[in-house]
Amino acid sequence: MKRIRGDAALSSFRDALAESVKTGTLAKLVFGGPVDASSPKNVTARLVDVKGGTRLQIVEKSPGRDKTSNVDLADAAAALDANLSRYRHADLFTTAGTWRLEQREKQPWNLVHEPAEVRAAPSRSHDREKQHRIGGVDDTPWLMAFGLVSPDGKPTADGKDKLVQIRRFVEILDHLLTDAPRTAPIRVVDMGCGKGHLAVATAVWLARSGFAGVDVVGVELRPALVDGANALVRKFAIPGVRFVAGTIADAPLEGADVVIALHACDTATDDAFARAVAVNARLIVGSPCCHKQVRPQLQAPPGLVSAMRHGILLDRQAELLTDALRADLLGAAGYAARVFEWVATEHTGRNVMIAAERSDVVDRDKSRADALELATTWHIGQQRLAEALGVTLRTGTPAAS
Ligand SMILES: C[S@@+](CC[C@H](N)C(=O)[O-])C[C@H]1O[C@@H](n2cnc3c(N)ncnc32)[C@H](O)[C@@H]1O
Structure with a gap:
């Protein structure tokens, strides 16, 4: 040096x-x-x-x-x-x-x-962002063990959608962590990690990207899944990833740089986001799952009653408003949040991503005011992330029907 x-x-x-x-x-x-x-x-x-x-x-x-x-x-x-x-x-x-x-x-x-110790040629592909960083021949053994690919490396019928999801999720992390110094260790916590595919894929990609010291922790409620995931990483000697049984609320999160959550059920996404904010993680990336908490509270503002008359529209409205509120609340907590479709609907209907980066320039007061206005307009009095972040939502006058 x-x-x-x-x-x-x-x-x-x-x-x-x-x-x-x-x-x-x-x-x-x-x-x-x-x-x-x-x-x-x-x-x-x-x-x-x-x-x-x-x-x-x-x-x-x-x-x-x-x-x-x-x-x-x-x-x-x-x-x-x-x-x-x-x-x-x-x-x-x-x-x-x-x-x-x-x-x-x-x-x-x-x-x-x-x-440099190893002088690999840099990629000049115009579409580098679209290249899959996970799924090459080196990954076949552990992807097979997860049931995502067959011995020839091709996606299995049951695993193909999850494979697309974890590859795409990792690509998004790659993009968001472009300027993270590779010389420092990095700690990522995957909340509600299920079988652990995404946590393993993340650890493999982080190590390949040259991060010095990778620590990925998968947190999962169901101990059988945790045991299975730990056995898998031992069997294939995959470094830098481990799994712990427990709730998101009690997850060991000290020093987490990045918190991710892929389809953590209902308000588990809020718990994951709130914990990430509490430890001041630099990056929070989550694709929410079902949105049950807000749906029964919604009351349409004047002029939008028909947009809520049918169950499917009410479901979608609840999703949209919950994620909009989450993005504003993250803004109020000092994170620049983006909401976008991250994977095609054919691979999962739960394809909205919220990516929030800690920021000195985000207008926290405006985000908070937007969150409050949205909640008031739609009569949302309770939302888990708001409660966890200490933001009191006040419902407005119920809309005339
Ligand atoms: C829909 S699955 C998604 C699993 C994984 N992230 C994936 O995309 O394959 C949600 C997982 O979150 C776990 N989970 C739900 N609530 C949790 C909580 N409060 N604490 C820890 N895990 C939780 C469930 O047991 C389940 O395995």
């Missing part, structure tokens, strides 16, 4: 970056820690092969939207240089090693360079 301070750090970083663009050895560059709130949350760059040749693909990531541009290599240095004054740190990953450039407030630049 080599450390450089001051202006020499900055010029060494620029040289390493220019060299990696010139030689095509750039794997990824991440600017993080915006100096002011108007900058995107982070900026990433990588080389991509497109029709006209190789370009530098720059992605500016802000809550709710990403802006992507493909820049000519001749303009790469200029396009990236402006970010050095907009961000507190930059991580450069090349096939030759990693460089972390950092500037704390009023301190000189600091550069840490670590040469």
Whole structure:
């Protein structure tokens, strides 16, 4: 490991970056820690092969939207240089090693360079985000043990939907953790993990992504599932993942960086989110399951009575409002939350994802006011996440029928 301070750090970083663009050895560059709130949350760059040749693909990531541009290599240095004054740190990953450039407030630049042990060629696929990180031949034994693939690695009839789900979930984590430093250990807790497919897939992917020290904990109510999952990881010697029996409310969560929950039943999703907020996790990602708590409370505001007259519409309205409320409540707790469809309906009807990243710039008061207004409008007096976060919902005047 080599450390450089001051202006020499900055010029060494620029040289390493220019060299990696010139030689095509750039794997990824991440600017993080915006100096002011108007900058995107982070900026990433990588080389991509497109029709006209190789370009530098720059992605500016802000809550709710990403802006992507493909820049000519001749303009790469200029396009990236402006970010050095907009961000507190930059991580450069090349096939030759990693460089972390950092500037704390009023301190000189600091550069840490670590040469790579393994010099793998960086992927230039334009569609890297769509590549499956889980499901190659190395994964066949444990995926087979879960019943998700057959010996030839092909998805089984019963397992194909779950396989698509865990691959896609991991891709989303990959995207959301782009700027998480690989040099630090990472702890992920999977709440209501069931048989443990997602927890194992997450641990395998985190280790492959170069995180130093992976600890994934699956929490599950049913001890038989926990025993089965622990036996599986022992049998296939999969490091960095373990399972504990117990409730989400009592789950060991200290030091969790990321909390995930895939189809945790009804208000178990709220419990998972509330616990994640309580330990100040940097990232919360959950796809909710059934939405029973809010449904019987709903009363349509004027003009929307027919939208609630039929059971199916009431179900969907309850889902929509519960997840909207959850996103606002997470905002009120200091998280920038996004709600999106994460997998096609054919693989699961429960295909809404809430992804919330801890944020200094989220408008907590506005999110709280939005949550209260939504609850009042629809006559929602009780919602588990609101209760857990200490937000008192007040119902409005019942709508005239
Ligand atoms: C629908 S399953 C989903 C399992 C897994 N996440 C998946 O997607 O395959 C929900 C799981 O959450 C567990 N669960 C529900 N409430 C829980 C709680 N309060 N604490 C721990 N586990 C819970 C259930 O036992 C069940 O295994």
